[in-house]
Amino acid sequence: MASLWDDLENLADSPSSFTAKPGERGTIRPKAGFDAAEDVDALKDAIEGLGTKENILIDVLTQRSNAQRQLICEAYQEATGRTLLEDLKGDTDGNLQDLLVALITPPAAYDCHEVMKAMDGIGTDNSALIEIFASRSTQQIQALREVYLKETETQVTLRMREELSGQLSEALLLLAEGQRDESTTVDTEKAKEDAMALYEAGENKWGTDESKFIQILCQRSIPQLRQTFVEYKNISGKTLQQSIEGEMSGDLEELLVAIVKCVKNVPAYLAERLYHSMKGGGTDEATLNRIMVSRSEIDLLDIRAEFKKLYEYSLLSAIESDLSGDHGDCVKAICGGDD
Numbered sequence: 279m280a281s282l283w284d285d286l287e288n289l290a291d292s293p294s295s296f297t298a299k300p301g302e303r304g305t306i307r308p309k310a311g312f313d314a315a316e317d318v319d320a321l322k323d324a325i326e327g328l329g330t331k332e333n334i335l336i337d338v339l340t341q342r343s344n345a346q347r348q349l350i351c352e353a354y355q356e357a358t359g360r361t362l363l364e365d366l367k368g369d370t371d372g373n374l375q376d377l378l379v380a381l382i383t384p385p386a387a388y389d390c391h392e393v394m395k396a397m398d399g400i401g402t403d404n405s406a407l408i409e410i411f412a413s414r415s416t417q418q419i420q421a422l423r424e425v426y427l428k429e430t431e432t433q434v435t436l437r438m439r440e441e442l443s444g445q446l447s448e449a450l451l452l453l454a455e456g457q458r459d460e461s462t463t464v465d466t467e468k469a470k471e472d473a474m475a476l477y478e479a480g481e482n483k484w485g486t487d488e489s490k491f492i493q494i495l496c497q498r499s500i501p502q503l504r505q506t507f508v509e510y511k512n513i514s515g516k517t518l519q520q521s522i523e524g525e526m527s528g529d530l531e532e533l534l535v536a537i538v539k540c541v542k543n544v545p546a547y548l549a550e551r552l553y554h555s556m557k558g559g560g561t562d563e564a565t566l567n568r569i570m571v572s573r574s575e576i577d578l579l580d581i582r583a584e585f586k587k588l589y590e591y592s593l594l595s596a597i598e599s600d601l602s603g604d605h606g607d608c609v610k611a612i613c614g615g616d617d
Contacts, residue, residue, distance in 0.1 A: 282587070289542060294501075304579065305615075306340065306341070309346060312342065314352075318354045320338055325365050338350075341611070344384065347382050350362065362382055363382060373563045373605040374604045374605045376564075380568070381612075385421075386418070387425045389572065394430075406565070409536065409565070410422075412539075413540050416458050416460055419453065419454065435454050446528075452496035464501050468502065469509045472506045473509035473513050474513060476518065477510065482514075486526060491522065518538055546587075548569050548577075548584075552570075569581070582613070586617045598610065
């Protein structure tokens with residue numbers, strides 16, 4: 279299990295999900311010969327008739343790209359005078375409703391709503407915030423911020439300042455402000471300096487200077503960090519992840535390890551998250567739904583491949599043994615094939 283994360287061979291040259299173009303490694307692609315009016319008729323029939331035909335809702339909404347679903351939403355409102363969102367909420371419930379609503383939400387708005395949900399009510403869902411801000415590109419975070427501002431007339435970072443505290447807050451705010459360097463050129467000398475600074479801030483001193491870890495991990499570019507991880511292992515004999523796990527605890531450890539994993543391999547990080555959402559008694563449907571929908575047009579094929587590598591059975595078989603009913607059918611449809 280650990281060996282995947284300990285292996286730094288070829289890390290500097292391997293492709294990164296942060297630069298993947300949407301549509302290349304997703305399980306959901308635009309439908310050829312797409313006809314919004316035809317889909318609206320099918321959805322109306324599924325919703326207005328006696329009892330809801332969930333299988334039709336699932337079939338239409340999981341086999342169209344998000345851009346196509348937005349066109350369906352517009353056409354649906356023109357045809358019925360109601361929004362598809364209202365009708366889905368009125369006609370379905372529970373996890374299936376959450377999943378169908380997620381599918382008809384534009385990606386940036388969906389990320390934004392998940393961040394809102396994580397901060398609603400008493401306490402915050404730190405794991406959800408960590409997953410979102412660690413695995414999203416700077417462009418995705420920027421888009422999320424714009425939707426948040428438009429919908430609430432306030433900055434997401436202001437809300438985060440109210441909800442979070444301490445070093446977790448400091449680190450998440452850097453990520454949420456989109457402070458990560460976007461450069462693709464790697465400065466090896468700088469990587470050596472940063473690696474030494476991290477070593478001095480952690481392994482090589484009594485106590486840990488967490489702020490140094492936060493500053494470097496939340497602001498350097500992805501290619502630069504990959505080189506830094508290689509240099510760090512040369513200096514300390516351990517991977518940076520091993521050092522963080524040995525030196526820190528709690529939410530800050532979870533966030534910094536998530537960043538390290540995402541710098542190395544976003545799909546593998548999300549495959550682990552999916553595994554833990556289904557492992558043991560009960561299912562964490564919120565995490566499962568969020569990852570399946572948000573990655574369905576980005577890198578879900580890669581997530582499936584990493585899942586199989588890590589656990590020696592397919593993501594589809596994990597879903598089949600963990601979920602049932604319409605919600606299970608909908609998640610399976612997003613997952614696509616078996617591996």
